[in-house]
Amino acid sequence: MLEHLQALPTDPVLGLAAEARADSNPEKVDLTLGVYMDEDGLCPVFAAVREAQQALVAEEQTKVYMPPAGDEAYNTGMRRLLLGGDSRVLAEGRVSTVQTPGGCGALRLGSEVVRAASPGARVWVSDPTWPVHIPLLGSVGLEFATYRYYDPASHDVDFDAMTADLKKARPGDVVLLHGCCHNPCGADLSLAQWAEIARMADLQGFTPMVDIAYQGLGDGLENDAAGLRLLVERLPEVIIAASSSKNMGLYRERTGAVLFVCEDASHAANSTGHALAAARRCYSMPPAHGALIGGRILADTRLESAWRAELEGMCTRINGLRVSLRSALESATGRDYAFIEREKGMFSFLGLSAEQAQRLRREHSVYMLDSSRINVAGVNAGNVEYLAASVAAVLGD
Numbered sequence: 001m002l003e004h005l006q007a008l009p010t011d012p013v014l015g016l017a018a019e020a021r022a023d024s025n026p027e028k029v030d031l032t033l034g035v036y037m038d039e040d041g042l043c044p045v046f047a048a049v050r051e052a053q054q055a056l057v058a059e060e061q062t063k064v065y066m067p068p069a070g071d072e073a074y075n076t077g078m079r080r081l082l083l084g085g086d087s088r089v090l091a092e093g094r095v096s097t098v099q100t101p102g103g104c105g106a107l108r109l110g111s112e113v114v115r116a117a118s119p120g121a122r123v124w125v126s127d128p129t130w131p132v133h134i135p136l137l138g139s140v141g142l143e144f145a146t147y148r149y150y151d152p153a154s155h156d157v158d159f160d161a162m163t164a165d166l167k168k169a170r171p172g173d174v175v176l177l178h179g180c181c182h183n184p185c186g187a188d189l190s191l192a193q194w195a196e197i198a199r200m201a202d203l204q205g206f207t208p209m210v211d212i213a214y215q216g217l218g219d220g221l222e223n224d225a226a227g228l229r230l231l232v233e234r235l236p237e238v239i240i241a242a243s244s245s246k247n248m249g250l251y252r253e254r255t256g257a258v259l260f261v262c263e264d265a266s267h268a269a270n271s272t273g274h275a276l277a278a279a280r281r282c283y284s285m286p287p288a289h290g291a292l293i294g295g296r297i298l299a300d301t302r303l304e305s306a307w308r309a310e311l312e313g314m315c316t317r318i319n320g321l322r323v324s325l326r327s328a329l330e331s332a333t334g335r336d337y338a339f340i341e342r343e344k345g346m347f348s349f350l351g352l353s354a355e356q357a358q359r360l361r362r363e364h365s366v367y368m369l370d371s372s373r374i375n376v377a378g379v380n381a382g383n384v385e386y387l388a389a390s391v392a393a394v395l396g397d
């Protein structure tokens, strides 16, 4: 039977990351996968995570299954982190939460619930979006429509085009939005633009689904959630897919949550019921380790402030890298790269063609996606000049 399978192309992100790993050139620069790297090129474990993990290992009494909805301390902490401690919808009990295997699990459960509630729903995705969004949400049988988002000429959000396209979203449709640090382009909506999206959702009756995987890595934990909080404040219904991979560095522990903000508590409970049924069909119970660590951090004021400080340090460093990358690229190429400083989070497009991105890999061991998406957090003081010179070389001939 299995001989009938055709070989599939490699994953657009993971395939290139593997190629980069296999390159033995000591000058190689790997800007493929969205993970935070320190100055030594290592993806570090947060000190707060290490401390919570040590306590967890010392105190753990059992490896019995987690409850289907996951760790309550983690879910409570995530609700507060995403919606704010003083959130009205939290006080009104209109939010339900399921802990998931990473942000991908949250997107999957969220779309399973959408499919159950609105089988004909179209999911509106930004052009461009994270390449995995479409296969992931599509795997539950949802259909897609695209809204224009990023203008490569201005390196900014084309908001007029976005809203022109979203005028066609119908009641029962879902509009997938990146909460902050847009993946892949780094261009985010302003608060006024979030307000306009909220107005349109209210008028047209579509439901926003916010994928927020980089909270804290753009403008800080609170600012990065401001757009999402505005939607939640103004609309009866928002679905949120959140991840602790990046902002707690829990990548391999697969730790995330899906939140259903609903018109009333009974809708929220029913949404969770459908999410749990979908989880049971896919993987039964959620993984424990990452969520138990995250839950301990978020339930402990001292550990939480240590974690917040460390995350703030990462955010400041990424924004500093954006400044040095802009300056190195401008000196090496004589072109304008101000947009790199304006954009947020781990990603930006360098504005290169696929052929130029491939030449960078082949001739310079500089790895980025064919779209020229780079992981800014893979840049460091030791590789920024080489990166800029390599880009100048492929632009020059």
Ligand code: LMR
Pocket: 013, 014, 032, 033, 034, 035, 130, 132, 183
């Ligand atoms: C990325 O876009 O590089 C990250 O979100 C990692 C992934 O799974 O693709």
